[in-house]
Amino acid sequence: MQVIYKIVFGAFAGLSLMTLVGCALLRPIGTISVQELTDLDTETSRLGMGTDTDLDVTAYVTGWVKAPADILIDQKAPTLPESLKRDQWVPSIAYAVRHPTLGVVILDTGLRAGDCDYGTRPIYWVPCRNTPGSDLVSQLKQTDILPQDIRHIIPSHFHGDHISGLESLLAYADAPLLMTSASLDEVRSRTRFAAGIPSNMLLSDMRVELLDTHWKEDSWLGESYDVFGDGSLKIFQTGGHTDGHLSALVTTRSRTTLLTFDAAHLQANFDLSIPSGSTASHQDAVESLDIIKQLSLNIARLRIVYGHEPTQWVCIEGTTKIDLMSENCEFSNNELE
Numbered sequence: 001m002q003v004i005y006k007i008v009f010g011a012f013a014g015l016s017l018m019t020l021v022g023c024a025l026l027r028p029i030g031t032i033s034v035q036e037l038t039d040l041d042t043e044t045s046r047l048g049m050g051t052d053t054d055l056d057v058t059a060y061v062t063g064w065v066k067a068p069a070d071i072l073i074d075q076k077a078p079t080l081p082e083s084l085k086r087d088q089w090v091p092s093i094a095y096a097v098r099h100p101t102l103g104v105v106i107l108d109t110g111l112r113a114g115d116c117d118y119g120t121r122p123i124y125w126v127p128c129r130n131t132p133g134s135d136l137v138s139q140l141k142q143t144d145i146l147p148q149d150i151r152h153i154i155p156s157h158f159h160g161d162h163i164s165g166l167e168s169l170l171a172y173a174d175a176p177l178l179m180t181s182a183s184l185d186e187v188r189s190r191t192r193f194a195a196g197i198p199s200n201m202l203l204s205d206m207r208v209e210l211l212d213t214h215w216k217e218d219s220w221l222g223e224s225y226d227v228f229g230d231g232s233l234k235i236f237q238t239g240g241h242t243d244g245h246l247s248a249l250v251t252t253r254s255r256t257t258l259l260t261f262d263a264a265h266l267q268a269n270f271d272l273s274i275p276s277g278s279t280a281s282h283q284d285a286v287e288s289l290d291i292i293k294q295l296s297l298n299i300a301r302l303r304i305v306y307g308h309e310p311t312q313w314v315c316i317e318g319t320t321k322i323d324l325m326s327e328n329c330e331f332s333n334n335e336l337e
Contacts, residue, residue, distance in 0.1 A: 027193075027199035027200065028199070029187070029199050029202035029203060030202060030203050030204045030205040030206060031205045031206075032184070032187070032188065032205070032206050032208055033205070033206070033207050033208065034184070034208045034209075034210060035176065035207055035208070035209055036209065037178070037209040037210065037211065037214055038176070038209065039214075039229065053099070053100065053228070053230050053231075053232040053251075053252060053253070054100055054252060054253060055097055055098065055099060055100075055232050055233065055250060055252045056096075056097075056098040057095060057096070057097050057098075057250055057252075057257070058095065058096045058098075058143060059093055059094075059095050059305070060093065060094045060095070060096070060110060060136055060139045060140075061091045061092070061093055061110075061134070061313060062092050062093065062094055062109075062110025062111040062130060062134050062135055062136055062139070062164075062165060063091075063092050063110065063111040063116055063128055063129055063130030063131070063134055063135075064089045064090065064091055064092065064128065064129050064130070065089070065090060065092050065111070065116075065126050065127070065128045065161045065308075066087055066088070066089050066126065066127045066128070067087060067088055067089075067090045067126070067161075067265070067308060068087050069084065069085055069086050069087050069088070069277075070277040070278065071265075071276060071277055071278040072084070072088060072090070072265045072266055072269075072276065072277070072308070073265065073266060073268055073269055073272075073274050073275075073276065073277060074274050074275055074276065074277040074282075075277050076277070077272070077274040079272055079274070080272070080274060084266075084268055088310060089129075089310065090265070090266075090308035090309075090310050091308060091310060091313050092110045092111045092128070092161045092162070092164070092308075093108065093110060093307075093308075094106065094107065094108045094109050094110035094136045094165065095107040095108065095248075095259065096140065096143070096145055097227075097233055097250065098145070098149070099228050099232065099233075102151065102228050103149050103150065103151040104145055104149045104150050104151060105150075105151060105152045105153075105154060105227055105228075105233065106136075106150055106152070106153045106154065106169065106175075107154050107155075107156065107248055107259065108154075108155055108156055108162045108163070108261070109136050109153070109155070109162065109163055109164065109165035109166045109168075109169050110135065110136045110161075110162075110164065110165045111128055111130050111134075111135065111161065111164045111165060112135055112164040112165050112167070112168060112201075113130070113132075113134075113135035113137075113138065113165075113168065116128035116129075116130050116164060118160040118164065118198055118200075118201070119160070119198070120193070124196075126160060126161070128161075128164075135165050135168060136165040136168070136169060137165065137168045137169055137171075137172045140172070147172055147173040147174070148173075149173075150173040150175045151175060152175055152176060152177070152178050152209075152227070153166075153169065153170075153173075153175050153176070153177045153178070154177070154178045154179070154227075154235060154246065154248075155177060155179060155183070155246075156245060156246050156247065156248075156261035156262065156307075157183060157241065157242040157244060157245045157246070157261070157262065158183060158186060158187055158192075158197045158202075158242070159196050159197065159242070159262070160196070160197075160198045160201060161308075162261070162262075163201050163202070164201055166201060166202070166204065167201065167203060167204045170204040170205075170206065171204070174207075175207075176207040176208065176209045177206055177207065177208050177209070178209050178211060178225075178227075178235070179208060179209075179210065179211065179244060179246075180210065180211050180212060180237065180243075180244035180246070181210050181212050181244070182239070182242075182243035182244030183242070183243070183244030183245075184208060184210065184244070185243075185244075186242060186243060186244060187202060195242065195280070196242075196278070211225050211235075215237075218234070218236065220291075220294060220295055220298055220299075221234060221236040221249065221291065221295075222236060222237060222291065223236065223237055224236035224237075224249075231251055232250065232251055232252060233248065233249075233250055233251075234248065234249045234251075235247070235248050235249075236248075236249065236291075238260070238261075238263035238288035238291060238292075239280070239281060239284040239285075239288060240263065240275060240276070240279050240280065240281050240282070240283075240284035240285025240286070240287070240288045241262040241263060241275070241276050241278070241279055241280065241285055241288075242262075242280050243280045243281070243284075245261065245262060245263060245288070246261065247259060247260050247261055247263050247288075247292075248261075249295070255301065255303055256299050256301075256302050256303065257302075257303045257304075257305060258292065258295055258296075258299075258302055258303065258304045258305065259305050260292055260304060260305070260306050260307055261307045262276065262307040262308075263285070263288040263289065263291075263292060263307070264289060264292055264304075264306050264307060265306065265307045265308045265309070266306055266307075266308065266309050267304075267306055267309045267311070267312075269289065269306070270289065270292060270293070270296075270304065270306070273286075273289055273293070275288070275289055292304070
C-alpha cells in the first residue's frame with residue numbers, strides 16, 4: 001500500500017508540476033509591434049564625447065529582492081569565498097537619464113507597486129519587499145518627469161526584477177522600447193518562462209525599436225548605440241546573463257559612469273572575474289566582464305554601478321532616489337568615492 005501511495009503521489013506531483021509549467025509557457029503576452037528606430041540625435045546635439053552635456057541621471061531604488069546565491073555569482077568557481085555562498089537581499093534599480101534638450105530615457109523599470117513577489121511556486125520564487133510610492137512611476141511623478149518627456153524605455157533585459165514596473169510605466173508613458181532582436185526573440189519565445197522571463201509582466205502592448213542595424217563599432221565598447229547622438233549615453237552589448245543583455249556608459253562634464261546591470265550583479269563579479277551562475281552563455285558572460293575590466297583600465301576615475309551590489313546603497317534608508325551625478329551618496333567601493 002505504501003508503495004502504491006508513493007507511486008500515485010509521485011504521479012500526481014509530476015502532473016501538477018507539468019500543469020504549472022504548461023500554464024507558464026502558454027500564458028499570453030501583449031501585442032508587440034516592431035517599428036523603425038527613431039534616432040534622438042540632432043545636429044545641435046552633436047557636441048563631441050558628451051563632455052559638454054549636462055545630463056541629469058537619477059537612480060530609483062524601487063525595492064529589494066531576495067536573490068539566490070547561484071544567480072548572483074557562479075557557485076562552482078573555486079575561488080568563491082564562503083560569504084558569497086548565500087542568498088542576499090539586493091536592490092532593484094531603475095534609472096532616468098534626462099538630456100537638456102532631447103528628453104528622458106528610462107533604463108529598466110524596477111519593481112511594481114504593491115505585492116512584488118514573482119515566479120511560479122514551487123519551481124522558482126523570488127520574494128520582494130517595497131514601500132508605498134517606491135515604484136518607478138510614483139517616483140517619476142515626484143521628480144516631475146512627465147509622460148511626454150519620456151522618449152525611450154531601454155530594458156537591460158527582461159528578468160522580473162528589471163521589468164516588474166513595465167506595465168505601469170507603459171500605462172503612464174506611450175514610449176517605444178529599445179532592444180536587440182535577441183531580447184525580442186527571448187520575449188516572444190514560448191519557453192520564455194524557462195529563461196526567467198515572466199509572462200504576467202508582459203501583458204501590455206509594446207512598441208519595439210530594434211538596435212541591430214544601428215550599432216556602431218566602438219574601440220572600447222564593441223558594438224554600441226549612441227542614444228542622444230552626442231556621446232553622453234551609449235548602450236552596448238554585454239551578453240551572457242541573457243542573450244540580448246545591455247549595459248550603459250554615461251559621460252558628462254563631471255564624470256563617466258558605467259551601469260553594468262546584470263553583466264556584473266555584484267562588485268565581487270568584477271573583482272573576482274566570476275560571472276553570474278545563471279547564464280545563457282558562460283563564455284559570453286566572461287567576455288562581458290572583460291569589457292568592463294578594460295573600461296575600468298582605460299577610463300580615468302570610472303564610476304561603476306553594479307546591477308545589484310547592496311553595499312553601494314548603504315546611504316539609503318528604505319527606498320528612495322539619488323542623483324548619480326552628485327556626491328550625495330557615500331558608495332562603499334573605491335571607484336565611487
